Amino acid sequence: MAKRAAPEVNAGSMADIAFLLLIFFLVTTTIETDSGINRKLPPMEESEEDVVIKQRNIFTVLLNGKDQLLVEDELMELKDLRAAAIEFLDNNGDGSCDYCKGKKDKSSSDNPDKAIISLKNERETTYKTYIAVQNELVAAYNELRNARALAQHGKSFAEMQADYKDVNWPGNKERLKAKIDQIKTDYPQKLSEVQ
Amino acid sequence: MSKFKKKKSGDMPAVNTASLPDIVFMLLFFFMVATVMRQNTLKIENNLPFADQVEKLDKKDLVMYIYAGKPSANYVQYGKEARIQLNDDFASVRDVAAFVAAERASKREELIPFLTTALKVDSDANMGLIGDIKQELRKVNALKINYTTKKGSVLGRD
Numbered sequence: 123m124a125k126r127a128a129p130e131v132n133a134g135s136m137a138d139i140a141f142l143l144l145i146f147f148l149v150t151t152t153i154e155t156d157s158g159i160n161r162k163l164p165p166m167e168e169s170e171e172d173v174v175i176k177q178r179n180i181f182t183v184l185l186n187g188k189d190q191l192l193v194e195d196e197l198m199e200l201k202d203l204r205a206a207a208i209e210f211l212d213n214n215g216d217g218s219c220d221y222c223k224g225k226k227d228k229s230s231s232d233n234p235d236k237a238i239i240s241l242k243n244e245r246e247t248t249y250k251t252y253i254a255v256q257n258e259l260v261a262a263y264n265e266l267r268n269a270r271a272l273a274q275h276g277k278s279f280a281e282m283q284a285d286y287k288d289v290n291w292p293g294n295k296e297r298l299k300a301k302i303d304q305i306k307t308d309y310p311q312k313l314s315e316v317q
Numbered sequence: 318m319s320k321f322k323k324k325k326s327g328d329m330p331a332v333n334t335a336s337l338p339d340i341v342f343m344l345l346f347f348f349m350v351a352t353v354m355r356q357n358t359l360k361i362e363n364n365l366p367f368a369d370q371v372e373k374l375d376k377k378d379l380v381m382y383i384y385a386g387k388p389s390a391n392y393v394q395y396g397k398e399a400r401i402q403l404n405d406d407f408a409s410v411r412d413v414a415a416f417v418a419a420e421r422a423s424k425r426e427e428l429i430p431f432l433t434t435a436l437k438v439d440s441d442a443n444m445g446l447i448g449d450i451k452q453e454l455r456k457v458n459a460l461k462i463n464y465t466t467k468k469g470s471v472l473g474r475d
Contacts (some may be wrong), residue, residue, distance in 0.1 A: 140341035142346055147348045147349055151348065151354055156373060157465070158368070158463045159463065162461060163455050164460075166458070242379065245443060246445065249445060258465065260370040
């Protein structure tokens with residue numbers, strides 16, 4: 123028998139089928155946002171004894187119902203908050219912190235370990251502003267930690283943390299963990315929220 | 318002469334659409350890989366705020382989601398104030414504790430301390446509601462929380 127060329131299959135509807143599937147996936151799925159600012163809430167039980175904290179070691183940030191920012195009893199723009207927080211945390215008033223680059227102002231915080239940022243908001247504050255403020259305060263801590271890590275280990279704190287999470291990182295993880303913890307204790311994140 | 322005429326006559330050739338399915342399949346595979354199935358049908362507006370100091374939530378199975386925001390256009394009968402949504406329905410602040418208990422019951426016991434609560438809150442919601450949720454979470458000792466945000470600059474977008 124003579125060979126005959128196979129007739130061409132009409133693939134015109136393949137595009138339609140693919141579109142159908144595509145549109146199905148477009149409507150039933152979402153691109154998940156899975157990143158955010160991690161925080162830890164204070165436990166419920168109140169400690170009996172009142173801890174006395176000197177006023178100069180507290181950096182008060184107040185957000186009112188009109189989304190205005192009051193920092194240490196002065197109005198402030200959001201863009202200045204990060205710098206102000208860094209200046210407060212890194213102040214080193216009692217001279218006990220040998221890596222701080224602060225101004226050693228006696229009327230501001232003693233050292234990063236004692237410095238506490240206190241954040242207070244009202245019920246009418248919008249969530250957007252609250253997150254923006256939280257973000258700036260976390261950024262202040264992160265910037266100080268990054269600078270400290272760069273000075274000590276030649277790598278930023280964020281990179282060190284990324285290395286620690288990376289499964290393929292070739293270095294010694296235990297030593298890296300110790301370094302990360304050391305930087306965390308150098309600049310502990312003391313951010314308290316007033317209810 | 319007739320030779321030239323012959324060329325002009327005849328229909329326009331059909332455009333070859335054979336590569337169209339390939340292009341659509343490419344898009345399809347992109348969406349299949351980059352997205353996940355919707356877990357909850359949102360009855361609220363959920364326009365997350367922006368932040369740039371974000372950390373990734375890596376263990377997806379250890380996260381419980383609490384949504385809050387203004388009821389969306391189809392649910393205007395529920396008012397204009399921001400509300401909480403747990404699973405597929407509106408809830409009140411009192412239901413948060415039960416929700417956490419149910420989520421905990423569905424996980425293995427040794428994993429319970431690692432559970433994180435992700436707050437997916439609309440950027441226009443008031444802090445009063447969030448404060449109430451946080452207070453409830455403290456009562457049931459679910460202390461690890463995550464304010465889920467989109468990645469982006471805070472200052473430029475206000």
